[in-house]
Amino acid sequence: MSTLELREIRKSYGTLETLKGINLNLESGEFLVLLGASGCGKSTLLSMISGLSDPTSGDITLNERRLNGVHPKDRDIAMVFQSYALYPNLSVARNIGFGLEMRGIDRSTREKAVLEAAKVLQVDHLLDRKPGDLSGGQRQRVAIGRALVRKPKLFLFDEPLSNLDAKLRLEMRSELKRLHQMLGVTVVYVTHDQIEAMTLASRIAVMRGGCIEQLGTPEEIYNRPASRFVAEFMGSPPINILATQQTERGLEIASGAAVLKDLRPTDPVVVGIRPEALKTQAFDGAITLSGTVDLVELTGPEQIVSVALNDTRVTATLPADLPLALGQDIDLFVEPNRILTFDANSGDRVECLPH
Amino acid sequence: MEHQSRWFRLFIHLMALLVALIILMPLAWLFVMSISSNADLSAKPLRWWPNEIDISRYATLFDRSDNSAGQAFMASLFNSIKVAGMATIAAIMVAIPAGWALSRNPRLGWVLGGIIATYMLPPVALSIPLYFILAKFGLLNNVFGLGLVYLSILAPFVTWLLKSGFDPIPKDLERAAAIDGARLDQMLRIVILPLAMPVIATATIFAFLLAWDEFFYALLFTSNQDAKTLTVAIADLAGGRVSDYGLIATAGVIAALPPVLIGILMQRSLISGLTNGGVKG
Numbered sequence: 001m002s003t004l005e006l007r008e009i010r011k012s013y014g015t016l017e018t019l020k021g022i023n024l025n026l027e028s029g030e031f032l033v034l035l036g037a038s039g040c041g042k043s044t045l046l047s048m049i050s051g052l053s054d055p056t057s058g059d060i061t062l063n064e065r066r067l068n069g070v071h072p073k074d075r076d077i078a079m080v081f082q083s084y085a086l087y088p089n090l091s092v093a094r095n096i097g098f099g100l101e102m103r104g105i106d107r108s109t110r111e112k113a114v115l116e117a118a119k120v121l122q123v124d125h126l127l128d129r130k131p132g133d134l135s136g137g138q139r140q141r142v143a144i145g146r147a148l149v150r151k152p153k154l155f156l157f158d159e160p161l162s163n164l165d166a167k168l169r170l171e172m173r174s175e176l177k178r179l180h181q182m183l184g185v186t187v188v189y190v191t192h193d194q195i196e197a198m199t200l201a202s203r204i205a206v207m208r209g210g211c212i213e214q215l216g217t218p219e220e221i222y223n224r225p226a227s228r229f230v231a232e233f234m235g236s237p238p239i240n241i242l243a244t245q246q247t248e249r250g251l252e253i254a255s256g257a258a259v260l261k262d263l264r265p266t267d268p269v270v271v272g273i274r275p276e277a278l279k280t281q282a283f284d285g286a287i288t289l290s291g292t293v294d295l296v297e298l299t300g301p302e303q304i305v306s307v308a309l310n311d312t313r314v315t316a317t318l319p320a321d322l323p324l325a326l327g328q329d330i331d332l333f334v335e336p337n338r339i340l341t342f343d344a345n346s347g348d349r350v351e352c353l354p355h
Numbered sequence: 356m357e358h359q360s361r362w363f364r365l366f367i368h369l370m371a372l373l374v375a376l377i378i379l380m381p382l383a384w385l386f387v388m389s390i391s392s393n394a395d396l397s398a399k400p401l402r403w404w405p406n407e408i409d410i411s412r413y414a415t416l417f418d419r420s421d422n423s424a425g426q427a428f429m430a431s432l433f434n435s436i437k438v439a440g441m442a443t444i445a446a447i448m449v450a451i452p453a454g455w456a457l458s459r460n461p462r463l464g465w466v467l468g469g470i471i472a473t474y475m476l477p478p479v480a481l482s483i484p485l486y487f488i489l490a491k492f493g494l495l496n497n498v499f500g501l502g503l504v505y506l507s508i509l510a511p512f513v514t515w516l517l518k519s520g521f522d523p524i525p526k527d528l529e530r531a532a533a534i535d536g537a538r539l540d541q542m543l544r545i546v547i548l549p550l551a552m553p554v555i556a557t558a559t560i561f562a563f564l565l566a567w568d569e570f571f572y573a574l575l576f577t578s579n580q581d582a583k584t585l586t587v588a589i590a591d592l593a594g595g596r597v598s599d600y601g602l603i604a605t606a607g608v609i610a611a612l613p614p615v616l617i618g619i620l621m622q623r624s625l626i627s628g629l630t631n632g633g634v635k636g
Contacts, residue, residue, distance in 0.1 A: 050530075050534060051534075052530050052533065052534075071533075072530075072533045072534045073533060073534060073535070073536035073537075077534065078534065079530070079531070079534050081527045081530070081531060082527075083525060083527045085525065085527035085528050085530065085531035086531075087528060087531075087532075087545070087546050088550060089546075089549040089550060090545070098532070098535045098537075099534075099535035099536055102532075102535050102536035102537045102538075102541060103536050146531075146535070
């Protein structure tokens with residue numbers, strides 16, 4: 001069953017078009033992440049779903065009901081803000097129950113619902129405090145509780161974790177995931193953090209310049225990116241993009257550091273290789289890249305190695321226990337099917353089938 | 356706080372003491388004058404502390420018998436409280452929605468510019484048109500008429516002050532309240548106004564003081580005990596052939612009390628930092 005449907009959503013501020021026709025279908029229980037750099041329109045899109053602003057054109061429907069022009073309070077949605085947006089002068093209990101209070105729910109029902117939501121989020125011991133007395137993580141839990149308590153059809157999250165420190169962010173991320181699995185609610189989640197998107201989403205919409213560049217499962221987005229932009233946006237360290245040349249030997253990578261014999265694309269292409277696709281052990285059918293070790297960064301579980309190939313460099317994530325010395329010669333092996341090819345001009349991914 | 360040497364702390368305290376002295380000296384002198392006898396006040400060289408304490412002037416001013424100086428003075432005191440109180444309350448009522456609207460719609464900034472521009476006009480320029488308007492509505496020598504004039508002075512000033520008080524309150528709070536289903540009045544009453552309380556209190560004190568101390572319009576638009584305010588009444592005390600400086604000082608001391616009282620009452624709300632904690636970490 002389709003819950004949220006966006007059709008040809010456009011938004012213009014004067015002559016500036018920030019959203020250029022967004023189409024999306026969201027199934028019930030789905031966790032959709034809108035991912036993109038700042039200014040790509042993801043937050044604008046979210047605020048239009050919430051009703052805090054209206055699209056210039058296009059339709060928003062939630063459970064078959066057209067939402068254009070409907071006040072946020074009548075949309076059956078809840079939103080968690082990046083700034084938490086807790087009411088500083090009200091107690092935690094009143095913050096969580098505010099939506100119910102405004103809807104005229106009687107006191108005993110409200111208190112029961114607040115306590116229930118607070119227990120789910122483990123803030124039930126803080127109900128009498130003011131938001132100012134809470135830590136960042138607790139504030140975020142309260143903000144989520146405020147959204148949860150009304151049992152809305154749709155949850156909106158606007159970069160909810162970006163104000164937390166790294167360790168807390170990790171904790172809250174797992175918690176959000178667990179919460180989503182437990183409650184089976186439908187979520188639209190905005191972030192610029194690709195790891196958050198990968199870990200949380202059931203589907204990711206990568207946005208760029210007011211358009212959805214690619215919509216797919218995290219696995220699709222990561223392994224079969226629709227364009228060079230998506231490939232470079234996802235993954236850390238970022239994907240290696242290497243220039244190619246057509247020669248009679250085949251497709252030469254990085255001024256001849258390696259040759260892809262079978263690939264004969266019709267248009268100029270660049271290739272993308274994920275750092276973790278590069279191995280140090282040879283295997284059948286592997287493409288070999290030969291170079292010298294240029295830089296080694298140990299992260300703990302692995303080392304990020306920069307390898308100089310002729311006039312360019314590639315980054316490889318290799319096991320931490322591999323002994324490596326600067327300037328040492330090294331051979332890197334990669335499976336041909338893990339090499340992505342992109343049109344050099346348009347950036348779209350192209351399938352170069354072996355001839 | 357970083358480490359400060361003993362001498363530096365001493366220096367800071369001395370400076371604070373100096374500032375306090377500069378501010379409090381005239382007040383202290385006013386009080387000393389009010390309890391000095393006329394002989395002490397006119398003695399040469401000047402006595403800094405009177406030989407005998409004379410509180411008879413307080414009795415004079417608090418005297419309620421008919422046609423006494425005290426009756427006129429007390430009437431003007433109540434007129435001042437009425438006029439300044441009404442004008443302040445009305446100004447705050449007008450300025451809260453106006454200031455909030457201006458704060459949330461930066462495109463209306465030119466309105467604020469216009470308000471500031473009217474402030475540039477000297478009161479003299481406005482006095483004649485205002486006089487005609489008040490005369491037309493029969494509001495000359497009337498506390499409501501004077502209150503209306505003060506409202507026109509206070510409302511722009513308070514609006515401007517409250518606008519800057521609303522500015523730092525995050526808009527996300529209003530968005531959250533809108534999604535939570537709060538009506539506009541609920542959002543303002545429960546969420547926004549409590550956070551703006553320190554600024555509202557400050558604005559109230561300043562507005563009250565401004566109306567309390569106003570002299571020019573009060574002198575022009577009032578003529579007797581029905582509407583005459585304190586500032587005019589005090590000037591009347593100095594107007595005769597003989598000026599009793601002690602009496603003027605006594606009136607000054609009494610006139611200073613209501614604003615001080617309001618300041619003490621408002622002090623609680625002035626505690627800032629209420630906005631801490633609602634947003635971000």
